[in-house]
Amino acid sequence: MTLLRHTSKEIKDRSALTINPAKTCQPVGAMYAALGIHGCLPHSHGSQGCCAYHRTMLTRHYKEPVYAGTSSFTEGASVFGGQANLLQAFQNIFEIYDPEVVAVHSTCLSETIGDDMPQIADKAVKEGKVPEGKVVVTASTPSYVGSHVTGFANMVQGMVKGLATKKDKKNGKINVIPGFVEPSDMGEIKRLCKLMDVPIILFPDTDGVLNGPLTGKHKMFPDGGVTVEELRDTANSMGTLALGEWGSSLAAKYLDSTHKVPCQILGLPLGLTATDSFIDALRKMAGKSVPAEISFERGQLVDVMKDYHQYLYRRKVALAGDPDQLIALTEFLVSLDMIPAHIVTGTPGKKFEERIREITKDVPYKVNVKVEGDMFMLHQWIKNDPVDLLIGNTYMKYIARDEDIPLVRHGLPILDRVGHQYFPTVGYKGGLRLLEKILDAILTRKDRDDPETSFELAL
Ligand code: SF4
Numbered sequence: 001m002t003l004l005r006h007t008s009k010e011i012k013d014r015s016a017l018t019i020n021p022a023k024t025c026q027p028v029g030a031m032y033a034a035l036g037i038h039g040c041l042p043h044s045h046g047s048q049g050c051c052a053y054h055r056t057m058l059t060r061h062y063k064e065p066v067y068a069g070t071s072s073f074t075e076g077a078s079v080f081g082g083q084a085n086l087l088q089a090f091q092n093i094f095e096i097y098d099p100e101v102v103a104v105h106s107t108c109l110s111e112t113i114g115d116d117m118p119q120i121a122d123k124a125v126k127e128g129k130v131p132e133g134k135v136v137v138t139a140s141t142p143s144y145v146g147s148h149v150t151g152f153a154n155m156v157q158g159m160v161k162g163l164a165t166k167k168d169k170k171n172g173k174i175n176v177i178p179g180f181v182e183p184s185d186m187g188e189i190k191r192l193c194k195l196m197d198v199p200i201i202l203f204p205d206t207d208g209v210l211n212g213p214l215t216g217k218h219k220m221f222p223d224g225g226v227t228v229e230e231l232r233d234t235a236n237s238m239g240t241l242a243l244g245e246w247g248s249s250l251a252a253k254y255l256d257s258t259h260k261v262p263c264q265i266l267g268l269p270l271g272l273t274a275t276d277s278f279i280d281a282l283r284k285m286a287g288k289s290v291p292a293e294i295s296f297e298r299g300q301l302v303d304v305m306k307d308y309h310q311y312l313y314r315r316k317v318a319l320a321g322d323p324d325q326l327i328a329l330t331e332f333l334v335s336l337d338m339i340p341a342h343i344v345t346g347t348p349g350k351k352f353e354e355r356i357r358e359i360t361k362d363v364p365y366k367v368n369v370k371v372e373g374d375m376f377m378l379h380q381w382i383k384n385d386p387v388d389l390l391i392g393n394t395y396m397k398y399i400a401r402d403e404d405i406p407l408v409r410h411g412l413p414i415l416d417r418v419g420h421q422y423f424p425t426v427g428y429k430g431g432l433r434l435l436e437k438i439l440d441a442i443l444t445r446k447d448r449d450d451p452e453t454s455f456e457l458a459l
Helices: 026-034 048-062 075-080 083-096 108-113 117-126 148-163 183-195 228-236 245-259 272-286 292-307 323-335 351-359 375-384 394-403 427-449
Strands: 040-045 101-106 135-139 174-177 200-202 239-243 263-266 316-321 339-345 368-371 389-392 407-409
Touching: 026 040, 026 048, 026 101, 026 148, 040 048, 040 083, 075 108, 083 101, 083 117, 101 117, 101 148, 117 135, 135 148, 148 228, 148 245, 174 183, 174 245, 174 272, 183 200, 183 272, 183 292, 183 427, 200 228, 228 245, 239 245, 239 272, 245 263, 245 323, 263 272, 272 292, 272 323, 272 427, 292 427, 316 323, 316 375, 323 339, 323 351, 339 351, 339 375, 351 368, 368 375, 375 394, 389 394, 389 427, 394 407, 407 427
Parallel strands: 040 101, 101 135, 174 200, 174 239, 239 263, 316 339, 316 389, 339 368, 389 407
Antiparallel strands: none
16 A cells, blocks of 8 residues: 555646645755855755755755754744844854855745845845855745756856856856756766866866765865855856756856856756767867767767667656756657656746657657646556656655556655765766666566566576
8 A cells, every 4th residue: 555546547637736746945956056165054044944844855865964054034034024133144154164155045935025135145244244255145046936946046046146256367167057966967077078178167066065975074064066266267267058958047148148158058968969969069169079988988878778779669758857857868768769758847947848849759659748747647647658667756656656667766856765976877977877777677677577488588
């Protein structure tokens, strides 16, 4: 007996009710982005409950401590505004924890009150509550609109809005905004850029922050993260590559319009085609050629795609997650001749459906897509039209169990498996890992279900 046993097959129109959302709240993304700045303490301007939830979500996903401040709103702040709380918070945080940066995001409550965080941050600087050499960045993240992806994008934009500083000379670097991806993915993007011999500023960068080693020594601020100096210098780069429209385009467009740093918006480099586009854009922007090592990795991915094609051909998949991830995953599945049959995202954005329709236009199947959909809807679609595989976060395990369908865990949150912090799914090597996981799920199921007469030793 499982939790979703009452999900009905009959689909009814729902406009004012979400059941099992395929998203979480804006500040979770803002807090994650802030952790990608070196020496940063994220700060949640709202009630303690909000902050506890955001931290818990990230701690459970990464199995690492996630520190953050809170303005600790009570009844008084809820009525009269949270300025006094935030000013006091700045003083306490810098005195006690001594971070380089405090990255403040709002919450539903402080947004509804209408607190002006940049104004409060200015006041804190003028009153000497922000010590010399330390900085504050802010982002507006009301959670009654958007999702964790919107919050991530807003905080990344907040970083450049607050810090990017134009100089007379270009720095010879390329800004790369990795999108809402795992620390391991950020590490992989840096590795690929290094192989290409392209100097970059990657921001945010949670590699080394949320996937660090156990050393026996406590470090409040781990070694990883983009530095404040690097963030200031983003205004002087040759260009910006924004990976993932939903997560990265806001900051890239800001640098383009305000500091004349030309930007190119690409998809997440997940899967063969999207990684090709990233490597090609990097090559052109930096004027470099692609080294043999990268071509070798690409060839390995193509080899496995070809070797195991027969087990993937026309297999149907249901997916839930974030738009940038889903677009790249759908493109990858189509390149494997699989059928992305049902797709839902909880993050709004009109372009999402358009993009999915474009990618699946030659797929011989009527693909279901729902923007601002939920997992209940996905489950109903699956009941009406079963699939061979699920791809999504840990919450999908209930559908997997109810319908007896294998699940590849991907996205946020993953609360019951390890690996996402350490092994990338972007780049050619990441594509190979994702393919291995998909094949493993499908072939394990085949081994379980095949009759003895077709139970094969070698596949
Ligand atoms: S009140 Fe808003 S900001 Fe706070 S946890 Fe809930 S959705 Fe997130």
